[in-house]
Structures are given as structure tokens and as C-alpha cells.
Amino acid sequence: MDLTYSPQEETFRAEVRAFLEAELPDHISAAVRSGVELPREIYQEWHEILGRKGWLGTTWPKEYGGPGWTPVERYIFDVECSRAYAPRIVAFGPHMLGPVIQKFGSDAQKQDILPRILSGEDWWAQGYSEPGAGSDLASLKTRAERDGDHYVVNGQKTWTTLGQHANRIFCLVRTKFDGKPQEGISFLLMDIDTPGIEVRPIRLIEGGHEVNEVFFSDVRVPVSNLVGEENKGWTIAKYLLTHERTNIAGVGISMQALEEVKALARSLKRRGKPLIEDPLFAVRIARVESDLEAMKITNLRMLFTAQKHGQPGPETSILKIKGTVINQELRDLARRALGPLAAPFPGHVIDGNLVMGPKDTDANAAVYFNNRKTSIFGGSNEIQRNILTKTMLEL
Amino acid sequence: MDLTYSPQEETFRAEVRAFLEAELPDHISAAVRSGVELPREIYQEWHEILGRKGWLGTTWPKEYGGPGWTPVERYIFDVECSRAYAPRIVAFGPHMLGPVIQKFGSDAQKQDILPRILSGEDWWAQGYSEPGAGSDLASLKTRAERDGDHYVVNGQKTWTTLGQHANRIFCLVRTKFDGKPQEGISFLLMDIDTPGIEVRPIRLIEGGHEVNEVFFSDVRVPVSNLVGEENKGWTIAKYLLTHERTNIAGVGISMQALEEVKALARSLKRRGKPLIEDPLFAVRIARVESDLEAMKITNLRMLFTAQKHGQPGPETSILKIKGTVINQELRDLARRALGPLAAPFPGHVIDGNLVMGPKDTDANAAVYFNNRKTSIFGGSNEIQRNILTKTMLEL
Amino acid sequence: MNFDLTEDRQMLSDTLRRYLSANCVIEKRNEIAYSAPFHSPQCWSEMAELGIPGALVDEAHGGYGGTGFDIAVVFEELGRALCPEPFLGTLLASRLLLAAGADQQDLIDGSVRYAVAISELDEPYDPAFMIASATRSGEGYALEGRKTAVYGGHVTDVLLVAAMLDGRPAVFSVEAKSAALTSYGMIDGGGAAEVVFDATPATLLIEDAGKALDDMFAAGRLALCAEAVGAMDVAYTLLLDYLRTRKQFGTAIGKFQALQHRAVDLLAEIEQARSITISLAAALGSDEAMPRSAMAKGLIGRVARLVAEETIQMQGGIAMTWEYASSHYAKRLVMIDHQLGDTDQCEGEIIRRYAAA
């Protein structure tokens, strides 16, 4: 056993850190630090900076213009980005569609699509979930019917994250209407501005606009936008969903959140003393810090396995379950620490300039509520438990 | 709303308390207080004392020689008995078989059996569970085949609590071997000393002998020992299992355990101060004390409903679930408080007279382990959740 | 022993529920709760006419209630509807006016609105550690300091302010218009204000206010507990409806045993929350009220968060949306913990009592 990073990995970490120091603009890290929703421009600017460096398709092999990083290097990159308050990379293009096109796409698709992802030029949205088919993709209803060299698409997608910013969307659509439900699904690409596509906002619990519904009415899509074979989209969907995500545990983000909670507990007071000296609050930090320390190792262990065997095992579901719970617990502490100072609805101050809690804490309650999503979206923790039951417990 | 006891109820409480002060022998309460397994003689002596007072069949109506108490009076009696460290009444005769005989027994059975329960003369055991059929009574296999005016019984029962002390046993046996599994079950009484019955101890996790296996080999039982109709035992079994148990939440016992934990935390030390001043330990007490305070009211609310509507609802499953968890948490605290002083296996001291923890705490760890049973036996908490799912949630 | 409501209270409960069903359905409620003034002056007046403030005050002082069970009945209904009307301020003020022996007629008829200022930036929950203070100034007093999260402070006429006088907590009455207020809407709906006092003229209401503040805290916590119980009941009903009707993989998700067992555990916890609220209601006015309120609000803080998080999780994405009522119940249930003592504060009170015993 050896938990230390290799000299190469340490060099890499230094390189990432130097890059972030030099290239991550202050106004971007300040926006991330504030906890409020980021506007499109912030993401776009950052994507382009990463694109110029060649670090946007972090999971891509060198042959496709990726950096060819190992899982451990990707982990180091993620942790350093969180530490520096860089925005998360919007995953749909770089981490989801990119690998799909590399594996299933035609040469034309590779040439058309991959460079535009790498440069940050295209913003892809994901059209997977439908009302009535959240985690149950086999039952999806959006139809694509062949009409000459076009498909005509009708239906509705939902939970399309940041779809309001996207110019393109990849969708699972039904192209065969009999037989087993999984068999008639295809993987289709569209431009968002194709006539008949309408993106409508869904307002989330904390008031933010992060996800959308997307409606399709007689949308005509060229057959050349099909990825892989017709009716074989199920395989692609599964590949995409199980495709390695080194960042699934969100360790970097949680490490940062832990530091913020500690700082908050030092600056706020209870009964004449710093909150961090209240044993009942402090022990909540102590427990989650211990969990997070363990999670770091759990994550590295699984990365090590992935690196050794070429792909991660079903244990990544453990990362998802524990990782989201740890992050949510930290968001709970950040909200709880503020006490009554957590009450204001950001933006709902009637008059005057309201400063209540310490800097960058206005959104703490909103962030707590928003982060309840992490254990639901992307395969709920219940679905992860079902997966683990089958794959690891063999029950 | 009015949470106070009526004057009659207060008078009743005083009467119970006076009785316990006068009639509960010191050596019995000392034995209960020590937490170790009680010998047969202790139970028997106490049962007879209660029997003489007419307070053994606490759930029985007056017509059968019971005290005719209301549910609230029974609750008061239970709490006062716990408070005084009286032994629990061994329920199988007084609280289980008694009501069954009253409802389903023949006149001869009533005359034979009920007085001998009331006096404490008979000690009944319960033969319900079988290996492979714990909570699933429909699948039981012990067979009773008719041979003239006898049944011939073959099979095995298990988890027979305190069966080593019993002189009689009531059993569920299969008397019909085709048709629906529930339909062929009968309710049969036997003397333990009938040839062919063998009681073998099961040693429990903490080393104690509290439950038994009972083996039946060609045991000849007179047909007159059948309760109710042949093959209708399922109805009786369900009646017995759902028969009201005012004490199911064990509130009295938990109240006493809470006092013990607090006393322990005052007498033990950590880092130069009483353990109760350690916030991390004290807050564990605070939480369970709050839960118990709520449980008292939950229990009274359900007793009130039972008193008003003549019978308790499925909410009693909530009492079972939360009541056992609260009691187990208290046992955890009593063990935890002792730290290394909880290590010795009672009775395994090699030489000398070992006194480590405060008085009456030698068995704390053993009691903790033993009490894990309470959420398993008598319908596990998982079974209670299934019941509530159907009856209250209607899912 | 009797766990049924008296006829009068049942009537009060029914009246209020009827009124709120008609005037505070969730879409309407959200409109009101999330746009200035973060409550409905019309609802406020109508509810005052229905006698809600009077239910919080005893007969000797012009009301027709004022016991723990009266308070519980009212706030449970407010909780069921997530009603954003600032009656918590009314209740807190009423308890202080009661302790001061002051007239409450204008509070009862709703003609004057009251709010109570306790929390500060550096001490959210415990008046013994307040910094705001008063000094004698001519005939009256002058207040210095800042109060945070004054619930209902954005629309109040009178502020009752807890501040230090000669090193002990006292309570003062201040005209709202003479203080510097910043009003805002809250994340769970409804409004509040920050208030800054700078030589603000004030009238002394209670000089040695320790006991009066304890009673006010106990009553306020009871109200919040009852509100949480009402909100939990509705949130739970929404959950059960969803589990019965929503299908996944061809089956109603309520058929999945893992969800069933979690739903049962929620039910058990909600019943416990109801019980501890009853226990506190019975104790109000006695010496047991303050410690019991710590038990109750501490327990409710744990359970309300559990109910909020579990109802979101078990209903999935839909419960993350603004459009679906459940999300608003979840927010209120979580944010109740931030008022008048969170779980840590309440459990801290309990253990300090252990240590002192």
C-alpha cells in the first residue's frame, strides 16, 4: 500500500494549480464562491479557457484531442478545480456525448462534433428523462418516425439541465413501437433551433432555473443525425450512463464545502463563543469530516481499481450514494450555522442593502435545498442501491 | 385535550403503589434491578403474590376473575411495576392463552384452565415459531394426526421463551395437509411432561438461557385439548397475536432505564468530570429522553383510542417499533457509559471478588445484547412495517 | 385523560381550515408569500375578524383562549396551509404583554400589528447573550443595537424589543416607524426585517424579563411545533398519494418495500412529533414549559428535517420543483428549525440542565 502520489502526479498537480492561478479569472471564481446560479457567460468563458488549454474533454484519449489523463489525474484535476472555485464543467458535451461519439459515431459525426465540444463552441443538452419515465428509460414515449431522409420527432423531455443555454441536444427517442421496450430506442442529435423544439423552464424548489422541459412537435431531423444503428440506442444509453465519472463522489467540492463550514463556524457565535466551540455543532462537523476523509480513500481505491483494470466497477454506485450524502450534510451544516441569518430569500430584499451573514453565505439555504437534487438526478440513490443489490450483493 | 389522570385513575395509581410497597419482596426487586436472568422461583413467587391479589390476569374482564381494568389502568399498573422493579408478568398464560380460552375455549377448558392461570399455578409456554417459519406461521410443519380420541404430534417448535420453566404448552399444529396453508392449522394444548416432548435450551448471544427448542415425537394428546374447531387455529393465532397488549411500548421499563442511565452518568467520570457533563454523551440522553417523553403521549393517545373504540388500532405497531428502539437505545447508553468497565463476562471472574462498575451494572453489556431481541421476537419490526404499510398507509 | 379537542377548539380548527382552504390554496399562497409585502393584508384582516388573535389570548385579557391547546390548534392549521400571515409575532407579543400586564385589545382586534425582536447577528437564540442594550434617557429609554430576522417586522406597527438593561434582559416597546428597518422576503415564504436601533426612543415594558421571555419562547416554540405538525401531515399525505399513483417499471412505486418501510418510519416519527407537541401544550404556563419546549422543538427539528428530506427523496424530481406543493412544505419544515432555537440550541438547553441538576 502506498497512498502518496507519484512524482509525476505531483508534477501534474502543480501544473494544474499553476494553470488555475494564471487562467481562472477572479470574477468567475467569485461568482462560484457566492453560491448563486451561474449565468451562461461564466460557463462559456470558462469552457473556452479550458478548451484553449485542451482540458475540456478531460476523459478523452489523446487520439481524439483529449489530454489522455489517467483516472487519478482526472481526480486531481477535479479536486484542484473545486479548490480554486472553478465552475464545474457542464458534462453533457465533454463527458457524455464526447465518449459516445468516439465509440458509436460515424467518421463524419466525429469530425463534425468532437472539435466543437473540445473548443467549447457547442453546448449540448441531454434529452433522456421524460415525464413518467425518470429512471425507467425503457418506458420512454418520445417518437421519431421516418419520413424520407428525416425523422419526425414528437414528444417531451424533462429535467434537461441547463438546456436553456444549449444550442444542441442529444435525445433518446422511440423508433420502433412493438417488441420489447428497450429494443426500439434510438440515439438522435438535434439543433435546439430546429423548428418545433421549445425549451420551457422548470423552476426548482429554491427558485432557480436550472432544468427545463423540452417539447418536440413535428421536429424534422436528418437521418444522418442518428448515432449508431436505429433501434440500438439502448446500448448507447447504458454506455453513457455507466461511463466512468471520476468525479461522481464530488470529493473536491465537499472538501471545499467543509472548509467553508469550518470558517463559518469560527466566525459565527453562539452564547458568546465561536460556534465551532459548541460541541453539539462541532461534532456534526467532526462526523462529516471523518466520513469525507474516508470517502477520499474510497474514491482513490476505486480509481486505482479502474486504472488497473481499465474500467471502474459497480462500486462507483457507492461513491454516488455516500458522496451525495456527505455533500448534502455539509450543505445542511452551512445552512444550520447561519440560524436566523439563513432566512432571507436572495433577491427579495425590499429596500436597502441587506448584509446579514458572513460573505458569500446569502445563498446557503438555497444551496442546501438545491443540493437535495444530487441524490435524485443522474440515477437516484435508490436506483444505485438496486444496481448494487444485483451487481455486488447478488441477491 | 386533557392529559391529566382522572381522580379515579390517581386513586388507582396510589393503590398499585401501596400494593407494590407492601407486597413486592425486596429480594425480588433486587434481583430484577441487577439485570441478570431471573430464576423460576422469583417469577413463580411474584406470580402467586399477584394471583392472590387477583392482579395476574390484568387484561381479563371481571366475569372471568380478572380485575376488569381499563387500558389506562393497565398502563398505570405496568408503569408502576417497572418503577418498583417488579418482574414482568410472563405473558403466555395470563395475557395470551387466557383471552384465547375466554373467546374460543369450551366450558370445560374455561373451568380447568383459567383458574390455574389466575393463581399462578400453571406456567404456560408458547409453541408458535418453527425453524424455517419465524414470522410466517402459515408454513408451519408440526403435524397432529388423529388416532382415535388422540392426536399424535410430531415436529419441532423453537424460540419457546422460558419454556424450561413451563408445565404446559399451547401449540399451533397442522391437522390438514392439503388446501391453503392457513386452513389446516389447529390450536392444541399439552402438558409438557407428556411422553415424547423434549425441551432443549437455546443459548442466546449474551450467554443466557431464555428460549428453547421443543421437540415432539409421537406425542399423544387427547382430542379434548383442542381449542376451538379443528383446522380453525389460524383465526385463534391471529386473535392472540393482535390481542391488545397495553405494554407493547415498554414505556415503564424505558422510564426506569432512563433514570438508571442518568444516575450512571452522574456517578461515572470522564476527563475529571461526571460523564453527564460530557456534551456528546449527555446529548444522547437528551435525544432519547425526548423520544421517550413523546412515546409516553403516543402510548396514552393510543390507549385513549382503544378505550374509546373498544379495541386498539394498527397504530400499536408504531408503539412496538419506536418502543423497542427507544429501549434499545437506552441499553446502548448504559453499556456505553461503562466504557472498559463493561468488558467482564458476568460469572467469568477467575479469582477474587471483582467489583468494577457501580452497583447493579455488571450485566449492562449482557442486557444490551439480550435486548436486541425485542425488535425481532413477537413480530419483528420489519413485520410491523409490513403491517402498517397495508393497514394504515394502504400502499 | 382526553385526547379529543373540546367543542370550541374543534370549531376554531374547522373555521380556520375552511377559511384557509378557500383563501390560501398553495398557488395563491405562493403568490402571497413570495411577493411584497409577503403576506396578504386582506387575509390578515379577515383572519383577525375570524378571531385568530383572540384565540391566542386568555379571557382575563380580552381573548377567549391562550392555553397551550388553543395555540396548538391555531398554528397547526396555519401549518397545514403554509399560511404566511405573521401571527407568530402576534403570539409572542401577546405573551410579553401578558407578562407586563398591558392591555391587548388592539392586538386582539387586529388593529395594531406587533412583532418581537430577539435574535442578533451574534446570538440567534439566547436572550441572555444579547448585545442590544437600553439606557435611561429623560422620561424613557434609548435603544442601541441591531436585531435580526424579526418575523413579521416588515409590516409591524409596534416592535417589542428584548435588550439589556443594567446587565439583565428587559423588554421595550418601540414604534416601528422610529427604527431603521430593512424588509425582506424569506426563502420559505413570508417576510421579516432587520432592525437597527440608534438612540431609538423606547418605552420599558418589562424590567427583569427572564421569566417573561421564557414563557414567550415556550409559547412560540409550541406554535412552531404545531405548525410543523400541520405541515408534516399535509406533506405526508402528498407523499402517500404520490406513492399510490406514480408508476415506475410498470408498478406503483408504493409497492416497493424499501419505500414502504421508509414511509412507515416517517409515520412513526410524525406521530411522535404530534405527541411531543401535545406534551408541550399541556405544560405551557407551568415551570416545566421551558424545558419541555426544548425537548419538543429539538425533536421536531430532527423530525421535520427528516420529513422534508425524505418526502423530496421518495417523490424524486417532481418534489424538487417549485410547481409541486411538496417542495414548499419541505422548505417550511426545514426553516422552522431556524426560529426560536434550533435542535442544537434546544438539546444544549437540555444538557445544561442535566449538568446543573
Next chain:
Amino acid sequence: MNFDLTEDRQMLSDTLRRYLSANCVIEKRNEIAYSAPFHSPQCWSEMAELGIPGALVDEAHGGYGGTGFDIAVVFEELGRALCPEPFLGTLLASRLLLAAGADQQDLIDGSVRYAVAISELDEPYDPAFMIASATRSGEGYALEGRKTAVYGGHVTDVLLVAAMLDGRPAVFSVEAKSAALTSYGMIDGGGAAEVVFDATPATLLIEDAGKALDDMFAAGRLALCAEAVGAMDVAYTLLLDYLRTRKQFGTAIGKFQALQHRAVDLLAEIEQARSITISLAAALGSDEAMPRSAMAKGLIGRVARLVAEETIQMQGGIAMTWEYASSHYAKRLVMIDHQLGDTDQCEGEIIRRYAAA
């Protein structure tokens, strides 16, 4: 970064597992662990010959291991077998002898048995609050006081005793036969002793022992964490076997989703327990060791109790019986919390560090 065991350690692990599979199956183990002398002198000698003590000591002092990962490998195997041989005392003593620069040859070859006396009736876990003390007496020292739960103290030759000297913790060496010992078996198997010192002659080993005791605690906690991980692995395997084979209502109970999800949660927690143990193993010997040991043992205390309680609950009555191995794993898992700092003690150490920072 490499999470594979080195070849040497893999061999050590395999050897130990083979030996214990042959000589410490559960029925045999229970016989040994629950009858005086609560361990097997034969196993002890054979395991010493296999080189177990040497694996706990570094090469510079005559062993061939002594790092965190060596310790973890050994105790994980002991945990898998619930082995009652008192190697914890060996390890603790070795860390103190190391700090004292004393010879360890007799410890390594198993010819002299060591146990370490720390806990007292009034202070279970923290040497800074010990009462036992030493005074100078002629050439040597005299000890006064009582030590509780000296693991392996019932069969030791030498006692290393933590006691106050001039107000600071020091460590002394005492011939076991010169102290008053009361031996007993423990509820989870194995033996210990109470020791009373009454002007007992002692040799000073370490004068200012704060750092040495920290290192000893960190190493001992690591051993207990690894032991717990080994025991959890076996307990979990038993659980899964049971879930796969036991039928109720005609179905393997492992098909019930409520149990499946709880089993998954246990798996996740066990993996976390394994990870924090690795983290502590890596930190042993550094300044981070003591705080990391608090995190690790605190987390293990939580998880081990959960695994013990859930494996009993999910297997039902059978797991409540002495005959079924699971119950013994549950006991050991729970009682590990009572050694060298329970969850409250460990979490207390963490938060005192926060407050001091």
C-alpha cells in the same frame, strides 16, 4: 499510489489466515475464548513462531514490520477469526518499548508476554486524567493506584503501566507477579485483568510519556480498526449468505427490497470503515497519527455498532443465538468501541482540536 498489498504482507496475511482457518474456527474459538485462561497458550506459541509479534516491530528493533500497514494486515486477520490471543497488548507494549529505546527481543520471540495498563475506574480513555501515580523509592519507583480492563493482563509476564510522575504521565515496567491481579473473561471472549498497585516496585521506562502514549494509542486504535474491518467482512458475508438462502413466505428474504437497500448501506459503510483504516495506517508515525486515529476509531465505532445491530436484526432470531457465529461477531464489533477510546471520546478529541485551532 498503490492499494495492493506488498508481496511480503500478502504472504503474512495468507499465512495467518491459513493458520487461523485451521486452528481458530468459530466453535474452537468460542471454547478457547470463553474458558480460562481465555486464550490458547498453544496458539499463542505457534503464532509467535509464525512471526506475528515480529510483524509488529520494525527491522531496527529486531522485527520485520512495524508500519501501519503491517499492523493492519495482522489485526484484520485476527478480526476475521475473532482470535482471542492477546496480541493487542504485544503491540501496545512494543510501541512503548520502541519509544523507550528498550530491547524487544523477548517480545518478538514470544518468550515474554506483555500487557499495558492504562484505563482506570474514573478515567477510561485519557491518560492525562489518570490518578495512578508513582513516587521515587530508593533506586526505583513505587506505584499506587488501580488499573482496569488490562487486556491480556490475566496472562502477562510484564505490565507496562501508565502512571503520573510529578504531575505528568510516565510509563513504568512492573513484574506482573508483584501486583495484585484479578483475572476475568470478557463478554466478547478473551481475557483481561484488574490490577491494584500498593507500593508496588516499578522501573521507570519513559519519563515524559505524552508523545509515546499518543503513538501507542494511535497504533492500538489502528489495530482495533483493522480488527473491526476483518470482523465486519465476515459478519457481512454471513449476512449475505443468509439473505440468499433463508426463505420466508416462500421467497428468499434477500429478495425483499427493504433488506436489500439496508444491506447496500451496510456495504457502503464497511467500505468507508476500510478506507479510514487505510488512511490511519498511512498516517501512523506522523504528526497526523493521533488526530487521524480519532477520526478512524470514531467512525469505526459508529459503523461497527451499525453492522452488529443490523446483521442481528436482518437475520432475525438465529443471530441472537450463541450457536450461530454472527452473534459473536456482533459482540466483538460492539465491544471494540469500549477499547482505547469510544466514539464519544474520539469525536471529543476532534472537536477539542477544532476549538484549539
